[in-house]
Amino acid sequence: MQVSNLLVSFASLLKITTMENHKQYETVFIMNPVLSDEQVKECAQKFVAMIKDQGAKIVFENNWGMRKLAYPIQKKTNGFYYLVEFTAPGDLIARLEVEYRRDERIMRFLTIALDKHAIAYNEKKRKNATEKKADTVA
Amino acid sequence: MASEQIRYLAPPTVEVTKKKYCRFKKTGIKYIDYKDEKFLLKFVNEQGKLLPRRLTGTSLKYQRKVGEAVKRARHIALMPFVADMMK
Numbered sequence: 001m002q003v004s005n006l007l008v009s010f011a012s013l014l015k016i017t018t019m020e021n022h023k024q025y026e027t028v029f030i031m032n033p034v035l036s037d038e039q040v041k042e043c044a045q046k047f048v049a050m051i052k053d054q055g056a057k058i059v060f061e062n063n064w065g066m067r068k069l070a071y072p073i074q075k076k077t078n079g080f081y082y083l084v085e086f087t088a089p090g091d092l093i094a095r096l097e098v099e100y101r102r103d104e105r106i107m108r109f110l111t112i113a114l115d116k117h118a119i120a121y122n123e124k125k126r127k128n129a130t131e132k133k134a135d136t137v138a
Numbered sequence: 139m140a141s142e143q144i145r146y147l148a149p150p151t152v153e154v155t156k157k158k159y160c161r162f163k164k165t166g167i168k169y170i171d172y173k174d175e176k177f178l179l180k181f182v183n184e185q186g187k188l189l190p191r192r193l194t195g196t197s198l199k200y201q202r203k204v205g206e207a208v209k210r211a212r213h214i215a216l217m218p219f220v221a222d223m224m225k
Contacts, residue, residue, distance in 0.1 A: 028173075028214055069215040070175075079215070083173075110214045117168035125171075 022087045024059065024119055029100060029109040030079035033066065043105045044082045050099060056088030060126060073107050085114075085122065158195030162203075170203045172210035175217050179224070182208060186221040 031043055044063065052058060064081035073079065093111055100109045114122070161167070171177070181189055181196070181204045188208055191201045211217040218224070 030215065070212075070218040070221075071215060073215060108214060110210060112210065115169070121169040121171060 022057075022089055024085070024087045024114045025093065025111055026083065026085045026114055026118075026122075027096070027109065027111040028081060028083045030069075030073070030081055030107045032074075032105050032107055033076050033078040033080065035080065035105060039105070040080045043103070046103075047082075047096070047099070048084060051084060051086050051088065051092070051096065054088065054092045054095065056086045056092055058084065058086045060085040060122070076107065079107055160195055160197035160200060162200040163197055167200075170200070170207040172207040172214070173216065175211050178204070178208050178211055178217060182217070182224070184222070184224050186212075186218050186224055 029047065031040055035043065048058065048061065060083075062083045064083065066078055067081050069077055069079055097109070097111060100106045162170070181194060183189055188205055191198065194201075196204060208217060212219050
């Protein structure tokens with residue numbers, strides 16, 4: 001009886017630690033403006049699929065579309081922005097960033113870990129956005 | 139007379155300095171978003187350089203976060219590293 005209790009507590013402990021390994025991240029990448037709309041979609045989809053494959057959960061995706069850059073990157077003044085928010089084990093990030101560097105279509109990327117305030121802020125922002133949308137429709 | 143009060147030729151200018159405060163502490167903002175470049179514009183000068191705390195009144199805790207957010211915004215090309223007449 002005692003042994004089984006111990007086992008249960010150990011299992012719950014293990015569960016907690018594995019959950020803690022899954023931090024929430026946010027990644028933004030800028031794709032080359034010479035790509036066609038389809039290529040942009042395909043490129044973004046490739047990274048989203050990659051994140052999904054590695055045991056991560058997508059929280060939010062947002063395509064910012066074509067935007068003007070504040071300064072030229074690779075002699076380009078525009079770029080396609082794409083944002084993905086996800087929870088994942090930490091070792092995914094290194095592999096993801098290697099993939100970013102290998103891909104010629106990606107001009108710039110940024111991945112950050114979100115703390116609890118950031119998560120709350122993002123959720124609030126999303127909620128406001130959906131409410132606004134609902135208002136304009138109604 | 140000795141009892142006469144001092145008279146000024148020009149009215150003395152008394153400087154009424156408004157006390158600076160940390161806007162993040164006052165309004166309860168906990169997270170500074172690097173994607174909101176219009177907001178971050180308040181913390182840089184026309185050249186795109188970070189303003190010191192003594193001008194903006196931000197507390198040290200949030201000044202660090204402002205710096206981090208501005209640097210992230212620069213990396214992802216939402217804000218320039220160097221600029222002229224940003225505002």
